[in-house]
Amino acid sequence: MIKRLRAFFETVPLHPFLLVLNVCGVLFVSNQPRLELHETISTVLTLVMIVVLIIALLTPVLGGLRKAAVGATLIVFYLLFFPVIVQSALGDSVPQIASVIVGAALVLGILWVIRPSKSDYRPVTLILNFALCVAPLTSIKAVIDYQTGPAQKRVSPQELFPDVTGLTMGDGRDIWHLVFDRYGDAETLKRVYGYDNEPFLKALEARGFFIARNAVANYQRTAHSLASVFNMEYLDPLTGAMGDESSDWVPVYRNLSDNRVSRFFGASDYKFIHMGSWWNPTRRNPYASENRNLRDLPEFGRALLDLSAIGRVAAALNIGPAHGRGDQCARIKFKFDELRKLADDPDKTFVTAHILVPHPPYVVDADGNCLDLERAASRSRVENYLGQLEYANRSILTLVDRILESAKTPPIIILQADEGPWPARMAGDESLIGRDAPATAWLKASDDELREKMRVLNALYLPGGGADGLPDHLSPVNTFRLIFDRYFGGTFGLLEDRSFIYDSERRLYSFTDVTERVR
Incomplete structure (x- = not known):
């Protein structure tokens, strides 16, 4: 079982996709009180498609799927992490565009080194796959804890505020x-x-x-x-x-x-x-x-x-x-x-x-x-x-x-x-x-x-006299009560x-x- 798992992790380059999930997981965990899980899906799928495109473009250039996947992981890391790392380390002393250009040069340099390499990149694939499988465990636990804890109190809007009827x-x-x-x-x-x-x-x-x-x-x-x-x-x-x-x-x-x-x-x-x-x-x-x-x-x-x-x-x-x-x-x-x-x-x-x-x-x-x-x-x-x-x-x-x-x-x-x-x-x-x-x-x-x-x-x-008799302190909560009562036959009252x-x-x-x- 372990040998099969090792062979799979050496052969199949999942790491660029795992990196995307790591990034999205960290961001979602910090925003769980403001976001629902389904609101991340379109963004995650977009990033996955971008990774697929990068791998497809790099495979013929670098000469192999695993090489291309390493390049894709490097590019995704650069795109999503490098500016934040530079800003955290150096503050605003380095202009944004300058740090992005330097980062792009580093990425291109590494890709240039990867291209002629005769390695099959199995060890690198294994390490990256393993590391990026372990890295999100904390985020996964945080999501599970929140979704099975505080989020369970969330009640459907229809239950709290039922549909209006009789109009x-x-x-x-x-x-x-x-x-x-x-x-x-x-x-x-x-x-x-x-x-x-x-x-x-x-x-x-x-x-x-x-x-x-x-x-x-x-x-x-x-x-x-x-x-x-x-x-x-x-x-x-x-x-x-x-x-x-x-x-x-x-x-x-x-x-x-x-x-x-x-x-x-x-x-x-x-x-x-x-x-x-x-x-x-x-x-x-x-x-x-x-x-x-x-x-x-x-x-x-x-x-x-x-x-x-x-x-x-x-x-x-x-x-x-x-x-x-x-x-x-x-x-x-x-x-x-x-x-x-x-x-x-x-x-x-x-x-x-x-x-x-x-x-x-x-x-x-x-x-x-x-x-x-x-x-x-x-x-x-x-x-x-x-x-x-x-x-x-x-x-x-x-x-x-x-x-x-x-x-x-x-x-x-x-x-x-x-x-x-x-x-x-x-x-x-x-x-x-x-x-x-x-x-x-x-x-x-x-x-x-x-x-x-x-x-x-x-x-x-x-x-048509809809404003007749309204108080000068009318507050917004009464807006649609007023509209429904005076124009739609409602009986809500103010x-x-x-x-x-x-x-x-x-x-x-x-x-x-x-x-x-x-x-």
């Missing part, structure tokens, strides 16, 4: 639900940013919008906030399922992407268009008729790309999705362009969009020009935030006018924020995507900080408008009521 199909109005991430309310903009947003709000009111001027988010972060909006409930069922001590983000992510509102419109005769962000929970909607996004790489794949030599070079040269700032600027403009096109769609349409303005990174100015890192760094945080806000305001008014002009039946339009801006004391690195929201001890936040974080834009265009914060990253479902502190 009619309405009167054929288009419905637009547009989320502008971290768009603060007028008080926050005046108090913290010294900005008067009244001209914009009055322009919306002149077009028939109801502005809930004292609206406060129901939760302080996007995942919790939007999960409550689209499930039309507070998140107490998640607390019951996960307990007070959970640091597992996946349950709230699940209930954001698989929610009651999406399930209803996905099964209806509406055309359901979803426009997501780069962030996995809103990147795509499984119930949408069509997902429209720009370069929507899975977040796991994006993380690997950012670490890789190719990603480092692309970022340095401002190319493609690896250039996070340029990618984000292009995505923002793409969304507004696509939304304007959708306004002319004659079909009965339900549109959801998660638009990351004025959310950082600050990549666009008030005139819609993309900002490189140097230009953004030369401006203050306030200037950058307000630049994106003013760009959003102009784009919103143009879009609203287009929607209202094109609609055969007066549409329903919701312009809403999921959360307000981060207080400066708490903010992370706002120059690149995904680095702006550090772990925070929310219970230690001051009243002013919580008000900044949770007071939000909430503007509703509800034709919940009491309350605001909660989760305690910390270790207690994601332990909620404290802060309503009186933030109003």
Whole structure:
């Protein structure tokens, strides 16, 4: 048995594929509280196909399968590990492109040495196969422990928030639900940013919008906030399922992407268009008729790309999705362009969009020009935030006018924020995507900080008297309760408008009521 196993390990070069699994395993283990196992599959399969291609190209060049496999392992190691090793050892003292060029030269040099070798590479194949079979054991154990432990508490969204029933199909109005991430309310903009947003709000009111001027988010972060909006409930069922001590983000992510509102419109005769962000929970909607996004790489794949030599070079040269700032600027403009096109769609349409303005990174100015890192760094945080806000305001008014002009039946339009801006004391690195929201001890936040974080834009265009009698503190959790009751024959009624914060990253479902502190 041992001889057969040894012969197999000497003969069959599995090591380049095992290296891929090692890399993906390490990255997945560190992100288990935020990722589900199936979300890694497309990235792993892509890397496996790349390895197959490299081996196919190297086999005739190096003169043998095992030689080609060694070359493939070397190339994969270089692509995925070398930039990280250099940065860990030398910091930022060596330019990214320089380290990548030096690494590429080393790889080519080793391949040049391998090519004329007369060795059958059985010993090397054995060593690499064995080493890369043993290396992932720790990761495998960590995955098994987590998936059979904390992950077992995860409950299906349909069980926590069952499908809505008893609704009619309405009167054929288009419905637009547009989320502008971290768009603060007028008080926050005046108090913290010294900005008067009244001209914009009055322009919306002149077009028939109801502005809930004292609206406060129901939760302080996007995942919790939007999960409550689209499930039309507070998140107490998640607390019951996960307990007070959970640091597992996946349950709230699940209930954001698989929610009651999406399930209803996905099964209806509406055309359901979803426009997501780069962030996995809103990147795509499984119930949408069509997902429209720009370069929507899975977040796991994006993380690997950012670490890789190719990603480092692309970022340095401002190319493609690896250039996070340029990618984000292009995505923002793409969304507004696509939304304007959708306004002319004659079909009965339900549109959801998660638009990351004025959310950082600050990549666009008030005139819609993309900002490189140097230009953004030369401006203050306030200037950058307000630049994106003013760009959003102009784009919103143009879009609203287009929607209202094109609609055969007066549409329903919701312009809403999921959360307000981060207080400066708490903010992370706002120059690149995904680095702006550090772990925070929310219970230690001051009243002013919580008000900044949770007071939000909430503007509703509800034709036919749909806004009659609404309170000025209407909160987002009541959005679809209101729409379903007034346009789809529902009987949900409005919940009491309350605001909660989760305690910390270790207690994601332990909620404290802060309503009186933030109003």
